[in-house]
Amino acid sequence: MDIRIEGLTKTFTGKENKETIAVNNLTVTIPSGHLVGLLGPSGCGKSTTLFLLAGLHEPTSGKIFFGDEDVTGLPPEKRGIGLVFQNYALYPHMSVYDNIAFPLRNSRSFKEEHKDAKERRAAIDQIVQHTAKIVAIEELLDRKPAQLSGGQQQRVAIARAIAKQPKVLLLDEPLSNLDARLRIQTREEIRRIQQATGITTVFVTHDQEEAMSITDEIIVMRDGLVQQVDHPQETYIHPANVFVAQFLGNPPINLFQAEARGGWLIVNGDRAMATVLADGHYQMGIRPESFILTGDEGDGTFNARIEFKATIGRDFQVRFDINGHFSEALIESDQHISEGDTVRFALRRSGVHLFDQDGKRIEVW
Amino acid sequence: MVGQNQKKTFFRAMLYLLPALVIIAVFVVYPMFHTLRMSVYEDFNIFSKEGSGFGLSSYIWVLQDPNFHKALANTFIYAIVTVPVSIALSLVIAILLNSGIKGSKFFQTAYFLPYVTNAIAIGLAFRFIFHSEFGIFNKFLGLFGIDAIQWLNDPDWAMFTLCIFGIWSALAFKIVIFLAGLQGIDPQLYQAARIDEAGKWKQFIKITVPQLGPILAYQFVIATIGAFKAYVEVVGLFGDDGPLHSATTMVYYMYDKFYNANRYTIAAASGVIMFLIIMVFTFIQMHMSNRRADQ
Numbered sequence: 051m052d053i054r055i056e057g058l059t060k061t062f063t064g065k066e067n068k069e070t071i072a073v074n075n076l077t078v079t080i081p082s083g084h085l086v087g088l089l090g091p092s093g094c095g096k097s098t099t100l101f102l103l104a105g106l107h108e109p110t111s112g113k114i115f116f117g118d119e120d121v122t123g124l125p126p127e128k129r130g131i132g133l134v135f136q137n138y139a140l141y142p143h144m145s146v147y148d149n150i151a152f153p154l155r156n157s158r159s160f161k162e163e164h165k166d167a168k169e170r171r172a173a174i175d176q177i178v179q180h181t182a183k184i185v186a187i188e189e190l191l192d193r194k195p196a197q198l199s200g201g202q203q204q205r206v207a208i209a210r211a212i213a214k215q216p217k218v219l220l221l222d223e224p225l226s227n228l229d230a231r232l233r234i235q236t237r238e239e240i241r242r243i244q245q246a247t248g249i250t251t252v253f254v255t256h257d258q259e260e261a262m263s264i265t266d267e268i269i270v271m272r273d274g275l276v277q278q279v280d281h282p283q284e285t286y287i288h289p290a291n292v293f294v295a296q297f298l299g300n301p302p303i304n305l306f307q308a309e310a311r312g313g314w315l316i317v318n319g320d321r322a323m324a325t326v327l328a329d330g331h332y333q334m335g336i337r338p339e340s341f342i343l344t345g346d347e348g349d350g351t352f353n354a355r356i357e358f359k360a361t362i363g364r365d366f367q368v369r370f371d372i373n374g375h376f377s378e379a380l381i382e383s384d385q386h387i388s389e390g391d392t393v394r395f396a397l398r399r400s401g402v403h404l405f406d407q408d409g410k411r412i413e414v415w
Numbered sequence: 416m417v418g419q420n421q422k423k424t425f426f427r428a429m430l431y432l433l434p435a436l437v438i439i440a441v442f443v444v445y446p447m448f449h450t451l452r453m454s455v456y457e458d459f460n461i462f463s464k465e466g467s468g469f470g471l472s473s474y475i476w477v478l479q480d481p482n483f484h485k486a487l488a489n490t491f492i493y494a495i496v497t498v499p500v501s502i503a504l505s506l507v508i509a510i511l512l513n514s515g516i517k518g519s520k521f522f523q524t525a526y527f528l529p530y531v532t533n534a535i536a537i538g539l540a541f542r543f544i545f546h547s548e549f550g551i552f553n554k555f556l557g558l559f560g561i562d563a564i565q566w567l568n569d570p571d572w573a574m575f576t577l578c579i580f581g582i583w584s585a586l587a588f589k590i591v592i593f594l595a596g597l598q599g600i601d602p603q604l605y606q607a608a609r610i611d612e613a614g615k616w617k618q619f620i621k622i623t624v625p626q627l628g629p630i631l632a633y634q635f636v637i638a639t640i641g642a643f644k645a646y647v648e649v650v651g652l653f654g655d656d657g658p659l660h661s662a663t664t665m666v667y668y669m670y671d672k673f674y675n676a677n678r679y680t681i682a683a684a685s686g687v688i689m690f691l692i693i694m695v696f697t698f699i700q701m702h703m704s705n706r707r708a709d710q
């Protein structure tokens with residue numbers, strides 16, 4: 051079932067009628083069975099968007115469709131969604147088992163499917179055990195949430211959300227408290243379950259690697275406004291604006307002012323790259339991995355004086371000045387350079403992005 | 416505190432506790448022992464503080480007194496009726512007030528007023544409300560063609576009237592406590608419950624009640640003790656113990672025996688019996704709520 055969001059806006063009115071636009075005119079379609087990542091910095095409206103989809107917040111304006119059904123006015127209990135809250139919201143007085151079983155015990159449709167009470171209990175038990183195994187908490191079923199670590203609580207919350215096989219699964223940073231290994235394992239598991247069941251899923255995160263690795267599409271948000279909706283790789287390769295370019299990528303893109311003059315972009319006084327752009331000033335971004343050390347001295351290269359060098363695994367991290375901006379490059383380690391050297395760089399065109407002064411991407415340059 | 420001179424710590428603690436200990440000793444411990452001592456004599460001179468006729472005769476007298484039976488029965492009825500009803504009612508009102516309905520701020524204050532108002536004054540107000548001729552209660556019933564009820568003057572109605580008054584006057588404190596408890600529940604739990612398709616009633620049973628568990632237990636214990644000690648409500652409403660002693664309670668009985676009849680040993684013996692009853696009930700309730708908490 052696809053999710054269509056049309057012109058969705060949510061404003062909160064705080065003290066002294068100060069308004070916060072948490073979600074601003076959001077229009078997007080999430081195809082059926084897709085896993086979509088909602089990515090953006092803290093406070094950009096990710097959780098609010100999720101709460102709107104869940105029905106826990108009433109939109110100020112706009113509409114939400116699940117499939118062909120307009121669910122904008124539908125209360126959360128009728129939307130058939132699973133939601134993992136950012137801070138879990140487990141029921142503290144219930145055991146882990148009861149937490150996971152709770153939605154099944156309430157579900158009308160489940161009651162319809164399993165009319166006999168005894169058979170229903172057995173079915174619930176089987177689902178709870180099975181789900182617990184998926185998120186590796188089968189040892190913890192008798193515990194109360196307070197007796198669990200943060201990561202364990204998070205997995206209980208995931209189990210509770212997926213146990214009832216919702217039509218739409220909403221995850222609000224479901225992996226933020228797990229250690230690196232468990233995080234990768236659980237996100238692969240979420241991906242696997244999601245693909246096996248075909249549940250349309252929205253996955254909130256501010257970890258870009260997480261978003262890149264398991265999602266079909268990424269929605270990048272900032273201050274309630276959508277910046278880009280695209281395939282994960284596309285947001286990296288073709289960032290729609292300066293914000294997306296800066297937000298994605300680790301280490302971050304080097305962004306600075308550059309002048310176009312006579313068909314060349316000028317970097318550190320040299321003609322660094324050919325361009326078709328009219329003369330003027332532009333914002334130029336270079337991904338750290340797009341610098342190539344070269345022996346050439348002519349056009350298409352530029353000078354830089356290495357001010358800092360460190361070894362990161364197989365690569366060197368070097369830092370230097372570009373047009374007054376302290377920049378960073380990752381280069382392969384078989385190059386002999388040391389701090390204080392002046393070197394010559396060429397650039398990979400695919401790692402270079404140009405934006406106008408408003409921050410909008412310039413497609414052809 | 417680690418490594419500090421233990422003796423010094425002890426003395427300092429004692430110094431801080433001393434005022435409280437002195438007050439407790441003078442006003443609680445001493446009277447308790449004094450009462451216990453009075454109760455085991457047949458006769459007692461409260462001025463010379465000497466008793467005569469050592470033995471359990473006062474207890475036997477109390478336990479055989481039909482008035483005491485009446486007081487005991489009334490007290491139990493009062494407790495059994497007012498405790499659950501007032502708790503249920505105050506919980507409902509607290510939930511309504513907490514749901515942010517219009518004017519809830521005003522009502523929160525309004526419901527607290529009886530608590531800070533003198534019980535005798537409220538009793539006087541209720542005397543008027545229950546007045547057989549002019550009271551609004553009977554006026555209201557009259558609208559439905561129901562004959563005037565002698566709320567305060569008919570021995571058969573006296574306990575009923577007392578219970579209504581008792582429930583009403585117990586509400587304020589309970590509502591305030593419940594409101595505090597409800598405000599302590601994480602609202603996200605209700606959001607999660609809605610996602611999990613729990614209706615309003617399910618949310619109440621599965622989230623509100625368990626979350627209020629300790630507060631409910633506390634309310635039950637306090638309310639039961641309070642009901643067993645009912646006295647001000649009786650005097651406030653009737654001025655005495657109702658028509659033909661029909662609304663007498665254990666504490667009223669004790670008071671009456673002490674101040675009106677000057678039967679000090681009888682009063683003391685009934686006081687000790689009451690103390691034992693309250694203690695047993697409190698223990699049972701604590702035990703039950705502890706067991707529930709362990710589950």
Ligand SMILES: Nc1ncnc2c1ncn2[C@@H]1O[C@H](COP(=O)(O)OP(=O)(O)OP(=O)(O)O)[C@@H](O)[C@H]1O
Nearest residue numbers: 062064070072091092093094095096097098099256
């Ligand atoms: N109930 C509320 N009342 C008022 N303002 C709110 C409320 N909920 C959220 N906001 C505001 O709306 C904006 C978006 O909040 P939201 O919780 O959606 O951010 P988020 O993207 O989930 O951030 P994070 O990554 O920190 O969880 C913030 O500025 C926040 O202060």
Ligand SMILES: [Mg+2]
Nearest residue numbers: 096097136222
């Ligand atoms: Mg959030």
